[in-house]
Each structure stands twice: as structure tokens, then as C-alpha cells.
Amino acid sequence: MMSGFETIVMYLGMSLLVVILMLGGAYILGPSRPYAAKHSTYECGVPLLDPSRTRYDVKYFLVAILFLVFDLETILIYPLAVRYRELAAIGWGAFFEIFIFVGVLLAGLVYAIKKGAIEWD
Amino acid sequence: MDDWLIAIxxxxxxxxxxxxxxxVMTWVERRGAALIQDRPGPNRAGPWGLFQPLADGIKLFTKEEIIPTKAQKLLYIIGPLLFSVPAFSAYAVVPFGDKIVLGGKxxxxxxxxxxxxxxxxxxxGSMAVYGVILGGxxxxxxxxxxxxxxxxxxxxSYEVPLGLALLGIVFVYGTFSLRDISLAQQGTFLGFLPNWGIFKQPLGFILFIVAAYAEANRVPFDLPEAESEIVSGxxxxxxxxxxxxxxxxEYVNLVTISGIIVALYFGSWHMPxxxxxxxxxPISWGIVSxxxxxxxxxxxxxxxxxVRWTLPRFRYDQVMGLGWRGLIPLALFNIFITALFIQLTV
Structure with a gap:
């Protein structure tokens, strides 16, 4: 009896195989006539002005950290959501759990916004 | 053994x-753009330019592969691989019809x-981020x-509202299986509406489709490839x-997203x-579904x-503002309302 995950692994394998075949096909079929200008970094036709590894905004890191927090908490609600109907039949306990959880999440979001974590200017 | 053959x-x-x-979608996009902008579009390769994707494919295959001298070779090569393999694989759990009975099976x-x-x-879906950041x-x-x-x-940023919007659907149907959710959408809701997810999660659907457009980097959220600012990102x-x-x-992503939208919110294979x-x-129903x-x-x-040829592009601060100030609070509100509604009706 199959559990269904074998099929998913096969599907993933198929994707990987075809992608490698496509890249391999392009490698074999494409010409190769290299020269220095062709392999230089693209800069709208003019010589490279400054290195690409410049400093960039710390906001990107803040967003990444906020994402980690919120995505983790989203995943934590999922198990509760699957069983919610059965829990709701027992009483209001599960609802208040959700209420508090979402409330804490919302408070965190408001704090982050008030602190200017996602202010892009 | 039979199971394996069917699976393959x-x-x-x-x-x-x-x-x-x-x-075909790449062709539809270009012809659709032409239709909306009142111009012919690709019309040389085959009837109505139908062989255009084929010509594009051949061209892509026969172009020279360049690795810029300044690039970090491993990351540069692995980027497209990490982007396309998850994109091609995501459809594995999305249904494409009800069921078919062949030879008693x-x-x-x-x-x-x-x-x-x-x-x-x-x-x-989250894996695609690695391909983008490593390639870039x-x-x-x-x-x-x-x-x-x-x-x-x-x-x-948009993965959070996406996950929270899907959470609403899990609350309503109580399962992670897309087939079970599809099956549960048969019949009518409140006596006169089709029993579709969109009528049970209207806010969730809007949140999902906005977040999905942003996840797929589509207009109006196509800032990563805003040609006028950063060439092609x-x-x-x-x-x-x-x-x-x-x-x-990206086009495969669109197919997957459309499949998910239909399976979760628009009644899957059910007719209203x-x-x-x-x-x-049993056989004809399989084909019809x-x-x-x-x-x-x-x-x-x-x-x-x-949408791509109708809406203008957002500014970057508007995109982030919409995500964090608009969609996430609304998604949390949606969960709260959904939980309350189930609690009151159960």
C-alpha cells in the first residue's frame, strides 16, 4: 500500500531530472565563443562604476526577522485549526486560546509598526 | 505493482x-497583452502565432551560456535550479479532477x-525565495x-498573510487534504449559494489572491523586476x-496558484x-470533472x-505597507471572525 509520499518524491525527482536535462541540453546545444567584454558585469553598456557589494538597508534584515516570528506563529495555529471543530463542540476554551494567541500576535505587530520596523522611505 | 504503474x-x-x-500561458500572455493594448502581438510562428512558445524554447536552448567573470559560480548556477524545481513540484498535491474508475479500480x-x-x-512555496536570493x-x-x-x-512579507489566509480554510474544513476540502464543497450553502469556499471565506479569498499575486511576483507586485528601475532584477x-x-x-507558479484557488475557493470540480x-x-464523470x-x-x-495589463505597479513602500499594515491585521481579524463563527454555529 502506498502512503502517497512516494508519489511526491517521484514528482520532485521528475522536476529535478527535467530541469537538469534542460540545463544540460542548453549546455550542449549552445555555442561557446567567449571574450572578455561578453563576460563582464552588466552596467548599461558603460564600464563598471563601483562594486556591487555595497551597503544596503538594514530594513531587509528587520523584515526577515519579523517574518520568522510571524511565520512560526502561523504554523503554531495550524494544528489547533485542524481540530478546532471538535474543540469548539466542547466549549469556549479553544476560542479563547485563539483569541489570546491572535491578540498577542497583533500586539507584537502593532509594536513593530510603531517602532518603525517597516517604514520604507 | 499496479499502484506503482498508476502513480508513475x-x-x-x-x-x-x-x-x-x-x-501555452506564455503565448496567452503575449496575445492577451496585444488584445488589451490593441496591437497584433506575436503572429508569425504558426496560426495566430501559436508556435511562438516553441520558437522561444528553441532559441533559449541554442543560446550561449554565460557565467560572468565576477559571478560566484556555484551560487550563479544553483540559483535557477533552486527556483524552478520547487515551482515545478508544487502541483503534486493539488487535485485536477474528481476520480475515474478504470477496470474496476x-x-x-x-x-x-x-x-x-x-x-x-x-x-x-517558500523554497523559491532561495533561488531568487542566491541567483541575485x-x-x-x-x-x-x-x-x-x-x-x-x-x-x-506576503508569505505570512498567505499562510494566515489558508488558515481560515483549515478552520472551516478541518483538514489539510485538498481532496477532502474539494469534496466538502458540493451542494449549496445557506440554501441558495453554491457550497464554495469563497462564500465561507470571502475575506480570506481576497487576502489569499492578493498575497498569491505578490508571491508570484506578478503585476502589481512585480517590483523585483521593475524594468525602469533595476533592469530586470x-x-x-x-x-x-x-x-x-x-x-x-513563474508561469508554472501561476498554474499552481490558479489550481489552489479553484480547489479551495471555487468548488474544485463541482458545478454550481x-x-x-x-x-x-464513472469514466465520463472523470473526464468531465x-x-x-x-x-x-x-x-x-x-x-x-x-490584471497585469490593467493595473500599474506599486511603489516599494506601498507594497511593504500593504503587506504588514493591511493584509496581516486583516488576516488575523479573519481568523478571529472565523473561529467565532464556528464557535457560535457548532
């Missing part, structure tokens, strides 16, 4: 089918009906890096099939008001084109 046929068949829709029209379908979609960083070009950063920040330095994989992965399955034989599902998917695919 389904895997190969659906993989190719999704790819085929994506190929019941075959469900879904590659794999696992009980964690939702988590698989979320997990695979590995190219060692300032436009690529800016595009990669923008794209990553946007994709992670994270794939500026790419050419040949590597570029092809990035572009193509009529239960066709009761009138048709597949066609109904595909028609609904086509509509949402067309909507992607429609």
Missing part, C-alpha cells in the same frame, strides 16, 4: 500537463492525496542584488536556459447547483494576464 502515469502525465499549460485525479497537502504547498547575490551585479533583496523581502545577468527556467518557473457526478458514468476543473483554472490564469 499520474506523475508523468500531470507534470507534462502543467508544463504544457505554462507553455478507482483512481483519484490527484497526483498524491497526502494528509498534509497544505503544509507541502507552503513549504515548497551570485550574479554579483548591483541590479541583481537589489532585485534579489526586494524580491526576498516581498516574498517573505535578480535575473539581469542570466541568459540561455537559466533565464528560461526563471521565467518558466447541479451534481453532474450523479448523472454521468477534469474539464470543469481546467475551465475554472483557465479563468484564473486569464485573470493574471488581465
Amino acid at each position: 502515469i499520474k506523475v508523468v502525465g500531470i507534470w507534462v500537463w502543467v508544463l504544457l499549460i505554462a507553455v 478507482e483512481i483519484i485525479l490527484q497526483v498524491s492525496d497526502v494528509n498534509i497537502g497544505f503544509l507541502y504547498i507552503l513549504a515548497i 547575490w551570485g550574479s554579483n551585479n548591483k541590479y541583481s542584488i537589489l532585485g534579489g533583496l526586494r524580491s526576498t523581502a516581498q516574498m517573505v 535578480y535575473h539581469t545577468e542570466y541568459g540561455s536556459m537559466r533565464l528560461g527556467l526563471y521565467l518558466f518557473g 447547483y447541479i451534481d453532474l457526478g450523479a448523472y454521468l458514468g 477534469f474539464c470543469i476543473f481546467f475551465l475554472k483554472v483557465s479563468f484564473f490564469l486569464w485573470m493574471f494576464v488581465w
Whole structure:
């Protein structure tokens, strides 16, 4: 009896195989006539002005950290959501759990916004 | 052994089918753009330019593969791979029809009906970020890096509302299996509406579709490749099939997203008001359900084109503002309302 995950692994394998075949096909079929200008970094036709590894905004890191927090908490609600109907039949306990959880999440979001974590200017 | 054969046929068949829709989609997009902008569009290769995708494919295959001297080789090569493999694989848990009975054997029209379908979609969907950021960083070009950063920040920001919007559906149906959710959408809701997810999660649907557009980097959220600002974003330095994989992965993503929208919110293979399955034989119902599902998917695919040529692009601060100040609080509110509603009606 199959559990269904074998099929998913096969599907993933198929994707990987075809992608490698496509890249391999392009490698074999494409010409190769290299020269220095062709392999230089693209800069709208003019010589490279400054290195690409410049400093960039710390906001990107803040967003990444906020994402980690919120995505983790989203995943934590999922198990509760699957069983919610059965829990709701027992009483209001599960609802208040959700209420508090979402409330804490919302408070965190408001704090982050008030602190200017996602202010892009 | 029989199970394995069916599984292999389904895997190969659906993989190719999704790819085929994506190929035709590249043509639909260009012809649709032409239709909306009142110009002919690609019309040279074959009737109505139908062989244009084929010509594009041949061209991509026969172009020279370039690795810029300044690029970080490993990251540059692995980028398109990491982007396209998850994109091509995400359809594995999305249904494409009800079921078909062949030779006394019941075959469900879904590659794999696992009980964690939702988590698989979320997990695979998140993987695409790596391809974008590694490709952008590995190219060692300032436009690529800016595009990669923008794209990553946007994709992670909209993944939260996407996950929260899907959470509403899990609350309503109490399962992670997309087939079970599809089956539960038969009949009518409140006596006069089709029993579709959109009527049970109207706010959730709007949140989902907005977040999905942002996840797919589509207009109006196509800042990672805003041509007027950063050339073409994270794939500026790419050419040949590597570029092809990035572009193509996006179209496959559109097919997957449309499939998820139809399966979760638009009644999957069910026709409104009529239960066709009761009138048709097991084989014909399999084919008809597949066609109904595909028609609904086509509509949402067309909507992607429609929106692209109708709406202007957001500014970056507007994108982030919409995500964090608009969608996430609304998504949390949606969960709260859904939980309250279930509590009151259970």
C-alpha cells in the first residue's frame, strides 16, 4: 500500500531530472565563443562604476526577522485549526486560546509598526 | 505493482500537463497583452502565432551560456535550479479532477492525496525565495542584488498573510487534504449559494489572491523586476536556459496558484447547483470533472494576464505597507471572525 509520499518524491525527482536535462541540453546545444567584454558585469553598456557589494538597508534584515516570528506563529495555529471543530463542540476554551494567541500576535505587530520596523522611505 | 504503474502515469502525465499549460500561458500572455493594448502581438510562428512558445524554447536552448567573470559560480548556477524545481513540484498535491474508475479500480485525479497537502504547498512555496536570493547575490551585479533583496523581502512579507489566509480554510474544513476540502464543497450553502469556499471565506479569498499575486511576483507586485528601475532584477545577468527556467518557473507558479484557488475557493470540480457526478458514468464523470476543473483554472490564469495589463505597479513602500499594515491585521481579524463563527454555529 502506498502512503502517497512516494508519489511526491517521484514528482520532485521528475522536476529535478527535467530541469537538469534542460540545463544540460542548453549546455550542449549552445555555442561557446567567449571574450572578455561578453563576460563582464552588466552596467548599461558603460564600464563598471563601483562594486556591487555595497551597503544596503538594514530594513531587509528587520523584515526577515519579523517574518520568522510571524511565520512560526502561523504554523503554531495550524494544528489547533485542524481540530478546532471538535474543540469548539466542547466549549469556549479553544476560542479563547485563539483569541489570546491572535491578540498577542497583533500586539507584537502593532509594536513593530510603531517602532518603525517597516517604514520604507 | 499496479499502484506503482498508476502513480508513475499520474506523475508523468500531470507534470507534462502543467508544463504544457505554462507553455501555452506564455503565448496567452503575449496575445492577451496585444488584445488589451490593441496591437497584433506575436503572429508569425504558426496560426495566430501559436508556435511562438516553441520558437522561444528553441532559441533559449541554442543560446550561449554565460557565467560572468565576477559571478560566484556555484551560487550563479544553483540559483535557477533552486527556483524552478520547487515551482515545478508544487502541483503534486493539488487535485485536477474528481476520480475515474478504470477496470474496476478507482483512481483519484490527484497526483498524491497526502494528509498534509497544505503544509507541502507552503513549504515548497517558500523554497523559491532561495533561488531568487542566491541567483541575485551570485550574479554579483548591483541590479541583481537589489532585485534579489526586494524580491526576498516581498516574498517573505506576503508569505505570512498567505499562510494566515489558508488558515481560515483549515478552520472551516478541518483538514489539510485538498481532496477532502474539494469534496466538502458540493451542494449549496445557506440554501441558495453554491457550497464554495469563497462564500465561507470571502475575506480570506481576497487576502489569499492578493498575497498569491505578490508571491508570484506578478503585476502589481512585480517590483523585483521593475524594468525602469533595476533592469530586470535578480535575473539581469542570466541568459540561455537559466533565464528560461526563471521565467518558466513563474508561469508554472501561476498554474499552481490558479489550481489552489479553484480547489479551495471555487468548488474544485463541482458545478454550481447541479451534481453532474450523479448523472454521468464513472469514466465520463472523470473526464468531465477534469474539464470543469481546467475551465475554472483557465479563468484564473486569464485573470493574471488581465490584471497585469490593467493595473500599474506599486511603489516599494506601498507594497511593504500593504503587506504588514493591511493584509496581516486583516488576516488575523479573519481568523478571529472565523473561529467565532464556528464557535457560535457548532
